[in-house]
Amino acid sequence: MSKLVIAGGTGFLGNKVLDFYKDKYQEIIVLTRGATRQNGPITYVHWDAKNSGDWVTQLNNANALINLTGKSVDCRFTEKNKALILNSRIDSTLALANAINSVENKPKVWLNASTAALSHTNKEGNGDDFMLYVGQEWEKAFFSIENPNVRKVALRISLVFGKEGGALLPLKKITKFGLGGKQGSGQQMVSWVHADDFVAITNFVLHQKAIKDTVIVASPDAVSNSTLMASIRKTLKIPFGLPSYSWMLAIGAYIIDTEPDLILNSMDVYPSKLIENGFGFTYNTLESALENLLK
Numbered sequence: 001m002s003k004l005v006i007a008g009g010t011g012f013l014g015n016k017v018l019d020f021y022k023d024k025y026q027e028i029i030v031l032t033r034g035a036t037r038q039n040g041p042i043t044y045v046h047w048d049a050k051n052s053g054d055w056v057t058q059l060n061n062a063n064a065l066i067n068l069t070g071k072s073v074d075c076r077f078t079e080k081n082k083a084l085i086l087n088s089r090i091d092s093t094l095a096l097a098n099a100i101n102s103v104e105n106k107p108k109v110w111l112n113a114s115t116a117a118l119s120h121t122n123k124e125g126n127g128d129d130f131m132l133y134v135g136q137e138w139e140k141a142f143f144s145i146e147n148p149n150v151r152k153v154a155l156r157i158s159l160v161f162g163k164e165g166g167a168l169l170p171l172k173k174i175t176k177f178g179l180g181g182k183q184g185s186g187q188q189m190v191s192w193v194h195a196d197d198f199v200a201i202t203n204f205v206l207h208q209k210a211i212k213d214t215v216i217v218a219s220p221d222a223v224s225n226s227t228l229m230a231s232i233r234k235t236l237k238i239p240f241g242l243p244s245y246s247w248m249l250a251i252g253a254y255i256i257d258t259e260p261d262l263i264l265n266s267m268d269v270y271p272s273k274l275i276e277n278g279f280g281f282t283y284n285t286l287e288s289a290l291e292n293l294l295k
Contacts (some may be wrong), residue, residue: 028043201215
């Protein structure tokens with residue numbers, strides 16, 4: 001019997017992944033902080049994403065494990081939130097690593113979320129690059145425990161654009177209000193991936209045994225912030241967009257309880273490993289992605 005375990009399968013990306021795989025495995029287990037319950041062929045099993053428990057046995061005889069657990073970064077980077085962002089990722093990763101070694105028949109492959117900030121970052125915003133540090137500690141935890149005969153791949157994920165969630169929705173909203181101009185200098189680079197391609201990449205990596213260690217999850221079409229905002233305006237047929245300077249973003253981010261560096265930091269990565277191994281993007285240009293997501 002084919003079996004897939006998804007940790008953190010109830011958020012935006014988790015739901016996309018679950019919808020894709022629900023007909024591809026005979027048994028799907030979702031590790032969730034919610035109550036244990038059954039929903040058709042999907043079994044939701046409670047865990048605290050930190051300690052061992054009854055959930056550990058679910059990893060036995062699993063073909064694959066996908067871990068997307070972690071507090072959302074769409075928040076103010078207060079010391080409390082920083083601790084939650086970091087610890088939610090490290091604790092869950094270490095818990096899964098130890099759990100895998102406690103079962104007789106280990107998953108053949110384990111995909112663990114990470115951040116593309118590890119492949120490139122260039123800071124324009126103020127303050128330290130917290131997400132780079134999170135990524136370093138996250139992957140350190142992932143690779144710190146040896147899991148024999150398990151192919152482990154850290155997914156270095158860029159900004160994910162989707163219809164139901166992700167980084168594009170707030171940009172669409174402010175553009176419709178006439179605030180869709182460049183943000184900060186507008187020169188910072190934006191690496192992104194369509195949500196459908198993100199899910200397809202997970203499936204590709206699960207079955208592509210040559211891919212190990214780390215892989216960049218991003219389209220090959222990184223663009224500047226200015227180009228991104230101009231493309232959104234064009235797709236939405238909005239003729240103008242007022243720019244948002246760094247000081248304006250700091251005020252606005254405070255009001256809506258998020259972090260301006262999420263917009264101001266630059267990320268320019270290229271999915272060379274995916275392309276070299278033959279992955280084909282459905283949305284390999286920003287224009288094609290926006291046409292699909294905004295219309």
